[in-house]
C-alpha cells in the first residue's frame with residue numbers, strides 16, 4: 525500500500541508541476557480572468573491609499589498652515605485624501621483603473637508613481653494616460669504580451685506596412701502616407717535588419733520603387749536586390765543615387781506646379797510619378813569620414829541630400845527610412861537636422877543612453893526610459909511612435925531572411941524602373957569603382 529501511495533503522490537506532484545508550468549508559460553485567457561484578475565484587483569483596491577500617500581498623490585482638505593493662538597503653525601495635516609478611483613476593470617491583457625484628479629493635481633505625479641504601481645500590484649507594466657481633463661487612466665498589463673505575440677492584421681493600403689504587434693495587442697503599422705519619414709535605431713542583434721526585411725516584404729507587392737543604400741557593401745539590402753529599383757553599396761554610389769533623386773524631386777515639383785496642386789497625390793493617376801522609399805541601412809556609414817578632404821565632402825554631400833529629401837520629399841512621394849546602430853550629433857552636424865525631419869521613430873535595444881535619447885527624447889521622455897529597459901533577449905522588441913504622437917512597445921513579426929528574399933524575387937518584375945537613378949550609378953568611363 526505504502527509504495528502505491530508514494531507513487532500516486534509523486535504522479536500528482538508531477539502533474540501539478542507540469543500543468544502549473546504550462547499555465548505559467550502559456551498564460552491562457554481563462555487563467556487571467558479566473559485567478560489573475562481577482563487577485564490583482566484586490567491588490568489595487570487594498571494598496572491604493574497607501575501608494576497614494578507614499579507617492580504624493582493625496583491632498584488634504586485642510587490647509588498646511590493654521591493659527592494656534594498668535595502663532596502660525598505649519599505641517600502636514602492629518603487624514604490626507606487619496607483621489608477617487610473606479611473599480612478595476614478587467615481587460616484581455618490586464619486591467620484599467622480610472623482616477624479622478626483632485627483640483628490642483630496633474631497626470632505628471634501619477635507618471636512618476638508608475639513604478640510604484642508596478643511593484644505594489646505585481647504586474648508587468650503600468651501606463652499612465654489622460655483620456656480627458658481631470659481624469660487619469662492607469663492601464664496595467666499583467667504579463668509582457670510581447671513575449672509570445674500573436675499575429676496582427678491590418679487593411680492593405682498603399683505605402684503602409686504591417687510591421688508587427690503592439691503591446692496593446694493592436695497592429696503595428698508603418699504608414700508612410702501618414703508619417704512620411706522614419707528613423708530606426710538599434711544595437712547590433714537587436715532586430716533592425718529583420719524589421720527592414722519585414723518592411724521590404726510588405727512594400728514589395730505594392731507599386732512603389734524601393735531604393736537601398738547599404739554602405740556595408742550591400743550585405744543586408746543586397747539580399748533584396750531583385751525587388752530594389754536601385755542599390756548603393758558604397759558612399760560614392762549613395763551620393764549618386766541621392767543626387768539623382770533630388771533632381772527627380774525637382775521634376776516632381778514642376779509637375780505639381782504646372783498642374784496647380786500641392787502634392788503628387790492630387791495629380792491624376794495617369795501622370796502621378798511612382799512613390800519612392802529610400803531605405804538606408806547604417807546611417808553612420810554615410811556620415812563618418814576618415815579625415816581626408818574628399819571623404820569629408822562626400823559625407824557633407826550625403827547629409828545635405830538626405831536633408832533635402834527629408835524636407836521636401838513627403839508631398840512629392842519620396843520617403844526616407846533611415847536605420848542605424850547609433851544616432852548622435854557627433855556623427856556630423858546634419859544629423860540633428862535630419863532627425864527633425866524623420867517624424868516616425870523606432871528604438872530597439874541600444875547600447876548607449878544617448879541614442880535612445882536622440883531617437884525618442886525630443887518626442888517623449890518616458891519612452892526613452894522604456895526603450896532603455898529593453899533587454900538583449902527581447903529581440904525585435906522596440907519602442908515606436910504612433911501617428912497620434914503617442915508611443916508604444918511593440919515587436920516586429922519575425923520574417924525569416926529566406927522568406928523576404930523569395931518575396932523580393934517573386935515581385936522582381938514589378939520593380940519600377942528609375943532610369944535616371946540607374947544612369948547616375950553607372951561608373952563614368954576611365955573611373956574605377
Ligand SMILES: Nc1ncnc2c1ncn2[C@@H]1O[C@H](COP(=O)(O)OP(=O)(O)OP(=O)(O)O)[C@@H](O)[C@H]1O
Pocket residue numbers: 710711712713714715716717718719849903904905919920921922
Ligand atoms: N521580431 C523578432 N522576433 C524574434 N526574433 C527576432 C525578431 N527580430 C529579430 N530577431 C532575431 O534577432 C537576431 C538579430 O536580428 P537582426 O539581424 O535583425 O539584428 P540587427 O539589429 O540587424 O543586427 P546587425 O546590426 O548586427 O545586423 C536574428 O537572429 C533574428 O532571428
